[in-house]
Amino acid sequence: MSETQIDRSFSAFTKHLRQTEISLPADLIAQSLDELNGKSFPTTRIEAWKYTRLTKLSKLSPTFAVQHEGVNSASFAIHSTGNRVVLENGALHLNTTQFEAVNGLSIKRFSECSTEELQHIGSLLTLENEPFNALNTAFLQEGIFIQIDDNAQIDAPIELIHLLSKVECAATIRVFIHVGKFAKAALTMGTWSAGADKSILNAVSEIHVSEGAHFTLRKLQSEEEGNFQICTEEIEQKKDSVFTMHTVTLNGTLVRNNVRVRVNGTNCETNLYGAYLLKGNQHADNHTVIDHMMPHCLSNELYKGVIDEQATAVFNGKVFVRKDAQKINAFQSNGNVLMTDTASVNSKPELEIYADDVKCSHGSTTGQLDEEAVFYLQSRGISERSARNLLVEAFIGEVLDKNNNQDFTNKTNAILNARFGWER
């Protein structure tokens, strides 16, 4: 069969998938099905997918694999204590899920939510021309609802483990998080695979950060090569809130991160930090949007990547400052080091500013390691390999060190050590 005869429609892609059994609002399901009906996978002619080819993914017809393959999913845990939700191939893995009663924290499945609670699902999510959001709605397997009460400070870790363990399977998961007023909490999300191939994780998180709340999301993405991941976070911040996100991408054939923060309140702080270390034939694509809708806010965005062998990366960072959003300080920076001639990156910072009293900056750099620095280190007795590692670590360390959670750092370092031979 020639390439052109392959059906790249969503109907072919979803032919083995079941429509969701979760009682989401009916209009959302209808709209999502409508979005997918008769549609094909986005091609590189679509701006949002210009540098990310979905061809390989579109050829798949994954199934939902509910049975567990006896993988020790707890071994992927970043934290040893606290609340842990394990989702294997999109299904809740009850044996390794651990709940620890914490005052002010409630974690439950969508199937356990009231109709009233379910009405909030999807309120932040754009469906139009967003086929993966539509897929995540119409074919949703499991939803996790996390509520942090007003004024609660949750110190115990909350961790979500996404694990793919079968061949050509799909996992569609929604996480809904409501952080109450003046509450403080953090969520760790790890994406892993064990024995999976040609499988895809489609995870959407909707995060509401209320007035005066502080919330941190830490993502560690380390699925084995051969697997796909489309990860979407939609965040809304209310006034005086702080939202911080760390995205560390270390493996996976195709990883697409869509992050959109609506800063819908004054005096907010938004921090987006991303690190991607790629090799082999990996491809990582970070699309971020920070939408400053209200005045007197600060946003910091720092993404850095080290791209080795034939790997490719994309960074697209949009910052909007709306007309009445005065006194905004918005900083964005993307830096890349290409370790080989065959590695590549497409970096596109975009600022759209409609207010006139703002301080915004953006910068994008791409280069090789400084060979003079390599020689300098070698001339002191350091091997070429160690010299390059020292320089790469120093480069990526700037963003990795923004994370202040020791468990997360330890796990990141352990993978870096195993995968790249680094000792940090």
Next chain:
Amino acid sequence: MITIKNLHASIDGKEILKGLNLEVPAGQVHAIMGPNGAGKSTLASVLAGREDYEVTDGTVDFDGVDLLELSTEDRAREGMFLAFQYPVEIPGVSNVNFLRTALNEIREYKGQEAISAKDFMAMVREKSAIVELDAKLASRAVNEGFSGGEKKRNEIFQMAMLEPKLAILDETDSGLDIDALRIVANGVNKLRSEKNATIVITHYQRLLDYIVPDVVHVLYNGRIVKSGPKELALELEEKGYDWIKAEQEAK
């Protein structure tokens, strides 16, 4: 310590060193002077193993080892040290982290155990005092935001830490004020011993008032054309290099 015979080296097909001979025994300091473009920095680069240069002929015996067969890092591990004319800034890599890595790789090469953190820090304190380098600079990123004088002092600090058999100072004096020059020179003098040797490459005689050489060589047109006692440096300072050039052309 080092014996260079008939060394020829070129860059981009252009021959810079044209049959250089030089012998520096242990316990001695030799100065190499010469006009711009004579090949002074090329010699330093070739000895340190910079890959841009191609050695087309000659031999370099470094304390019984064929130097030209070694990689840059192995030359350092065998005890060669080059103080850079332009020390490189390395953001994000701390001086101490870098030096501990270097020290331990050298020790590993020699089959020695890694240095303990405690011993290492004691060594940093002791050696940074030799060049009056603020302990804060030792923990900062390598050369980042250092003044010209601080960079050169940092070079000598590294030399003190690594305890080389042969140190090559490539125009370490350039751009230094008299105070910085004195500090750097004092550092070098404190590190002199019967077991090591130093090659001082310079344009200016003034450095040699502080680091007194046993022999002064004149490098011209890719070769050592004249060697003499320290007074030769004064003569060069006074008369310039034209008489050397004239002498050479007369040959």
